[in-house]
């Protein structure tokens with residue numbers, strides 16, 4: 397997200413007189429010589445972003461929020477109105493003088509495609525430019541089917557949604573995958589639970605099929621972004637999102653931006669080593685990973701092995717052939733001892749890791765999300781209690797701990813937001829705004845946005 401703080405004066409290679417009467421360029425401007433063009437047009441992205449995010453609704457509010465001059469704001473608002481990205485919509489209450497006209501972002505000016513691939517399911521959607529889902533489909537699907545089959549499936553869903561919504565070509569595409577992604581290339585790098593995907597570029601595959609820029613990120617990062625932006629009572633505080641599904645991962649939003657680290661690996665904690673117990677072999681093949689000890693996968697394996705101890709689990713296995721996380725929730729509610737023992741231990745381990753992370757990065761909100769929420773309130777209650785025991789006093793002050801609030805839609809919403817943020821960045825927006833649409837600019841936008849990422 398572009399910073400709201402922008403220079404007050406129009407930016408450009410302004411010359412100023414030296415005492416000797418000569419001229420020289422200001423040092424801080426010469427440092428930006430290579431990108432002067434985008435600096436001159438950056439105010440447009442700032443203006444659109446302030447209206448889009450609801451932080452400003454009128455021209456005077458834009459002047460206050462952006463620090464830009466009234467003249468620049470007026471020019472940029474006109475440009476955004478011409479491009480159909482903003483619209484005027486009635487009058488705001490007067491604060492003394494003339495009533496200012498209300499501005500709103502035109503979320504229906506274009507559409508994006510979004511997909512979130514989990515280890516065992518996918519959700520695919522068409523969203524407007526606010527990241528609100530217009531139509532979506534969900535399918536149980538294993539990424540172990542491999543990249544070509546999986547991506548062909550995603551494409552089939554996109555085409556189905558396009559026919560259903562009749563909305564035309566997407567402006568951009570955002571995708572989340574359950575493995576480490578090199579964010580600059582959209583390529584999977586040694587994903588532990590995605591056989592056949594190592595080195596596969598989701599971006600290249602989609603760029604071969606769609607004339608739209610594509611951004612790819614880790615699934616948990618996008619869940620964090622979706623929950624931070626569209627979740628319950630968004631308050632702008634830093635958020636740590638802990639996903640516990642088949643696998644385990646973390647995503648961190650700091651000052652409104654995802655923390656990806658140098659290559660996109662930040663938060664990928666599922667395969668950190670936490671025990672020397674040789675019996676705990678992980679799906680990745682190594683012993684002692686967090687996911688081998690505490691994850692939806694490990695939870696179901698242990699309960700399946702010990703099902704004979706519990707009437708609830710043995711009857712579920714007889715009925716369906718295997719256990720799902722919702723069985724754990726039902727068993728806990730029914731007072732099943734085995735369910736409480738194993739779910740409680742898993743929650744305590746995850747909470748210990750989460751408390752360490754909270755101590756490290758001091759978020760305002762800690763969110764628990766992923767398939768584990770299907771096990772019911774018990775897991776969250778244990779998780780909260782143990783986190784609060786184990787965080788430092790200062791990191792625990794004002795720490796809100798809650799469940800993800802979007803009914804498992806935060807990830808696909810985050811995928812849409814990822815695409816939208818990159819379309820409206822100060823680097824990319826000026827490139828297409830004069831055409832009022834990014835269609836036809838895909839290659840350019842893809843190249844430019846890497847600088848923004």
Ligand SMILES: [Zn+2]
Pocket residue numbers: 588666667678679680681682685686687688
């Ligand atoms: Zn592992």
